[in-house]
Amino acid sequence: xxxxxxxxxxxxxxxxxxxxxxxxxxxxxxxxxxxxxxxxxxxxxxxxxxxxxxxxxxxxxxxxxxxxxxxxxxxxxxxxxxxxxxxxxxxxxxxxxxxxxxxxxxxxxxxxxxxxxxxxxxxxxxxxxxxxxxxxxxxxxxxxxxxxxxxxxxxxxxxxxxxxxxxxxxxxxxxxxxxxxxxxxxxxxxxxxxxxxxxxxxxxxxxxxxxxxxxxxxxxxxxxxxxxxxxxxxxxxxxxxxxxxxxxxxxxxxxxxxxxxxxxxxxxxxxxxxxxxxxxxxxxxxxxxxxxxxxxxxxxxxxxxxxxxxxxxxxxxxxxxxxxxxxxxxxxxxxxxxxxxxxxxxxxxxxxxxxxxxxxxxxxxxxxxxxxxxxxxxxxxxxxxxxxxxxxxxxxxxxxxxxxxxxxxxxxxxxxxxxxxxxxxxxxxxxxxxxxxxxxxxxxxxxxxxxxxxxxxxxxxxxxxxxxxxxxxxxxxxxxxxxxxxxxxxxxxxxxxxxxxxxxxxxxxxxxxxxxxxxxxxxxxxxxxxxxxxxxxxxxxxxxxxxxxxxxxxxxxxxxxxxxxxxxxxxxxx
Numbered sequence: 001x002x003x004x005x006x007x008x009x010x011x012x013x014x015x016x017x018x019x020x021x022x023x024x025x026x027x028x029x030x031x032x033x034x035x036x037x038x039x040x041x042x043x044x045x046x047x048x049x050x051x052x053x054x055x056x057x058x059x060x061x062x063x064x065x066x067x068x069x070x071x072x073x074x075x076x077x078x079x080x081x082x083x084x085x086x087x088x089x090x091x092x093x094x095x096x097x098x099x100x101x102x103x104x105x106x107x108x109x110x111x112x113x114x115x116x117x118x119x120x121x122x123x124x125x126x127x128x129x130x131x132x133x134x135x136x137x138x139x140x141x142x143x144x145x146x147x148x149x150x151x152x153x154x155x156x157x158x159x160x161x162x163x164x165x166x167x168x169x170x171x172x173x174x175x176x177x178x179x180x181x182x183x184x185x186x187x188x189x190x191x192x193x194x195x196x197x198x199x200x201x202x203x204x205x206x207x208x209x210x211x212x213x214x215x216x217x218x219x220x221x222x223x224x225x226x227x228x229x230x231x232x233x234x235x236x237x238x239x240x241x242x243x244x245x246x247x248x249x250x251x252x253x254x255x256x257x258x259x260x261x262x263x264x265x266x267x268x269x270x271x272x273x274x275x276x277x278x279x280x281x282x283x284x285x286x287x288x289x290x291x292x293x294x295x296x297x298x299x300x301x302x303x304x305x306x307x308x309x310x311x312x313x314x315x316x317x318x319x320x321x322x323x324x325x326x327x328x329x330x331x332x333x334x335x336x337x338x339x340x341x342x343x344x345x346x347x348x349x350x351x352x353x354x355x356x357x358x359x360x361x362x363x364x365x366x367x368x369x370x371x372x373x374x375x376x377x378x379x380x381x382x383x384x385x386x387x388x389x390x391x392x393x394x395x396x397x398x399x400x401x402x403x404x405x406x407x408x409x410x411x412x413x414x415x416x417x418x419x420x421x422x423x424x425x426x427x428x429x430x431x432x433x434x435x436x437x438x439x440x441x442x443x444x445x446x447x448x449x450x451x452x453x454x455x456x457x458x459x460x461x462x463x464x465x466x467x468x469x470x471x472x473x474x475x476x477x478x479x480x481x482x483x484x485x486x487x488x489x490x491x492x493x494x495x496x497x498x499x500x501x502x503x504x505x506x507x508x509x510x511x512x513x514x515x516x517x518x519x520x521x522x523x524x525x526x527x528x529x530x531x532x533x534x535x536x537x538x539x540x541x542x543x544x545x546x547x548x549x550x551x552x553x554x555x556x557x558x559x560x561x562x563x564x565x566x567x568x569x570x571x572x573x574x
Contacts, residue, residue, distance in 0.1 A: 004055055004064060006082040011239050013087055015080065019055045019066035020114065021121075022080070024087070026239030027186035029175055033122035035215070036066055036078050036089055037107035040232070042097035043222045043427070047072050048108040055080075063088075071110070072097060081234075086254075088194075089235040096227050099220040100427065102202070104235050106215030120213040125173035125189065128207070129181050129244040131466075131504045132167035134160060136483070136497035140178045143209060147171060150204020150219075151423035151441045155483065162421035163480040163501070166438050166467045168508045169193040169205055170251050172244035187240040190247035191216070195233030196260055197469035200438035203425045222427040223436035248507040252468045261468035267511050270458045272357050272413075273475065274513065274539055274574045275319020276567045279416070281361075282519045282543025283307045284324060289549050296326035300340040301347055307545040314560035316567070318542065320460075321351060322359040322416045330369030332386060334362065334400045336410070345410050357413040359460060360404055364444060365422040370396070379428040388444040389433030401451040405459055414452065414460035416478070417445070438467075445473035462515050466505045471512055476539065477505045478515035482522075494526045495533050502537040514538025524553035531562050535570035 004015035015022040015036070022034045039047045048071040055064040058079060067077035074095040081088040089104065105121040127140050130147040141147070149169055153162030170192040174184045181188075193205055193216075202218040216235065224230070236254070241247040255261035280299065287303065288295040304323065311318065327344070329337045336344040348358045367375040367383040374393035375383030387393045403409040423441045424431070435443055445463065449472075452459045463474040479501040482494055498516065505514050516534040518541050521527040527548055534540040542563065547554040 006062065006087075008082075008084050010085040011087065011237075013080075013082060015055055015064055015066075017054060019052045019064075019068075020109075020111075020119075024237065026189065029124070029186040031124050031173070031175065031186075031189050031239070032214075035105050035107055035119055035121045036080055037068060038078060038089075038091035038105075038232070039101075039103040039107045039118075040070075040073065040076065040091065040093050040230075041100045041102070042072055042226075043100055044072055044097050046108060047076070047093075048110045049076075050110050052111060053077075068107075070095075085238065085240075087237040089237075091232045091235075092229060093226060093232075094229045097225070098222045099224040099226065099230070100222045102218040102220060102232060104216040104218065106208075120208070120210055120215040122212055123173070123209075123214045125175050127174040127176060127178040129172040129174075129188070130167070130207075131164070131170060131244070131248060131508070132161050133163040133480070133497065133501055136493075138179065139500050140174075140181055142177070143173060143214070144211075146209060147207040148204050150202070150206075151420060151438050152203050152425045153421045160483065164464055164466050164504070165421040165423070165441070166465060166470070167504065168248055168251060168467055169200075170244075170248060171207055172241065172247050181244045183242050187242060188244055188247055190236075190238040190241055190244070190251065192236045192238065192247075192251050193218075193233045194236050194251070194255060194258075194260060197442045198435075198439050199233060200442075200469075201436045201440075203423065203437040219425070219437075221425060221429075221436060223429075223431075223434075225434075245503055245507045248504065252508050252510075255468050262472050264468075264471075264510050269475065269513075270460075271574075272319055272458075273460050274570075275357070276570065277320040277322060277359075277515065277539060277541040278307070278311065278318035278545075279322035279324055279518070279541060279543050280304055280307055280545075281322075281324035282521075282549055283545045285520070285549035286544060286547050286552075289552060294326075299324055299327045301342060301344070304347075310545040311542075311560075314557075314563075316542075316560055316563045318356065320357050320359060320413075322361060324361040324416070325363065325418070327361065331363040331366030332368045332370035334360075334404060348411055352411070357460070359414045359416050359462070360410075360412045362415040362417050362448070364417055364420045364441075365424070366419065376424045376429050376431045378426070384429065385422065385424045386444070387431050388440060388447055389431045389435050391432075393432070394447045397447055398451040401448065402455050405452060405455045413456070413458075414475075415448070415462065417448070417461065417463045417474075420445075420463065420465060441465075442470060442473060445470065449473040466509050468508050471509050474512060476513040476515050477509060478541075479505070479517045479538075481517065482520060494521065494530045498530065499533070499537060505538075516541045518543035520550055521548050523551050524548050524555075524559075528559065528562065531559070531566060535566045535573070540567055540570050
């Protein structure tokens with residue numbers, strides 16, 4: 001047997017003597033021909049491999065080191081660490097430069113006597129699962145299609161991967177052609193990125209398939225600078241999972257055991273956090289329907305009084321009310337718009353008297369109203385995002401939090417955080433300090449969360465960040481907006497896709513609450529279906545007071561009765 005073979009009960013890995021590839025099998029099935037080397041591109045140019053040394057055994061762990069000669073780094077290589085149930089690829093480089101893209105399971109070959117050019121890994125699997133919501137009709141897609149997990153996206157073509165920012169950094173693959181994440185004979189192979197959250201300096205992870213091939217790409221945008229040695233996040237291969245959700249649960253346990261995420265322990269939390277939520281965005285959209293006006297114009301004190309009066313008249317009593325986009329004068333300043341809210345402090349006080357807690361919608365990253373020096377700026381010097389790497393910007397945000405939550409301020413009860421997918425992305429952007437990508441988003445939320453808890457310890461912070469390393473900056477994960485709901489395929493229906501999203505949150509972050517969301521609904525029939533399901537998934541959330549905005553269909557007496565019944569069932573279950 002070769003000196004470069006590791007075989008356990010979970011897998012068999014055979015590394016070629018030249019270090020250029022490795023055969024990987026599990027469950028008696030050949031799953032992939034891996035390229036263990038990585039290409040770590042820099043602003044100075046692409047990383048190409050001139051030669052590769054023969055693998056040598058690691059000293060402290062079971063596995064191998066494969067070192068290579070790079071065109072741009074003084075030294076480079078990968079450590080292949082073979083555990084009982086996992087294989088970890090840990091790329092590293094030594095030298096100086098600014099990292100742009102990192103290609104994992106792929107490298108560029110200039111090796112004499114070998115094929116030249118970009119060399120991805122070979123795949124034998126046919127199906128791909130991503131925990132990041134995308135096309136609601138398909139939870140599992142063909143392995144020949146791409147997938148993205150990260151903190152950048154929106155509703156425009158090619159970028160509709162923004163619902164969880166970030167989702168767990170894990171993809172799962174099966175040899176069979178599947179449409180659902182069901183059990184398979186050979187099990188699911190999981191590939192996950194694992195590192196301290198401060199080292200997740202890339203904007204997104206992209207799965208890059210080809211004809212019978214695949215690789216991963218991490219987008220660093222040139223904002224990670226190397227002066228000495230850089231050890232990149234580990235890529236962990238974990239085979240034999242019954243379902244992708246099992247892989248998510250195992251990854252959470254592994255992250256926690258290594259100190260890369262908090263332990264998944266039950267939390268003590270105020271009872272009011274579990275109260276049904278009324279968020280006014282859908283009702284604002286209902287008022288805006290057909291007017292040609294931005295729905296944010298309808299976020300007024302008068303309208304929210306109307307919404308709550310409509311619900312009260314039907315015996316529907318939310319315990320939490322969220323004032324949505326745009327109650328404030330500027331997204332970056334977060335002061336009440338006096339024309340819309342002539343007495344927001346007094347209004348909140350009156351809601352407290354009615355035993356309601358008030359959350360304020362907070363738009364992450366938006367620089368509206370902020371001085372340019374507190375912002376990430378483009379090459380023209382124009383502000384494009386709030387800069388959490390700037391101490392002065394963080395001080396300004398803490399002051400805003402005090403003004404919004406403190407008893408001598410508005411005395412609100414927490415935040416619904418939105419637009420985390422607007423995390424800055426671009427090589428020509430400049431920030432005050434270090435940190436980029438997923439790590440920079442975590443820093444932004446850490447500043448907000450810590451300031452929130454300092455002012456009001458029982459305040460509630462809702463995000464849509466179900467990555468396990470973000471559970472220390474959130475109390476509740478929102479399932480986020482519903483899109484492409486006009487598809488005829490039943491797998492695209494609201495209940496099916498929101499159930500799948502809730503499963504991801506519960507597998508990766510079981511200690512946080514789930515906000516079930518409610519917008520946008522394609523029609524009243526699907527709203528009714530989801531209204532019956534929400535209390536089984538998490539905290540029931542209602543976005544409408546009178547009608548579904550997409551169609552204008554108005555609620556009937558039976559709809560308010562459904563809300564009263566399901567909300568009562570939720571409250572009893574808590």
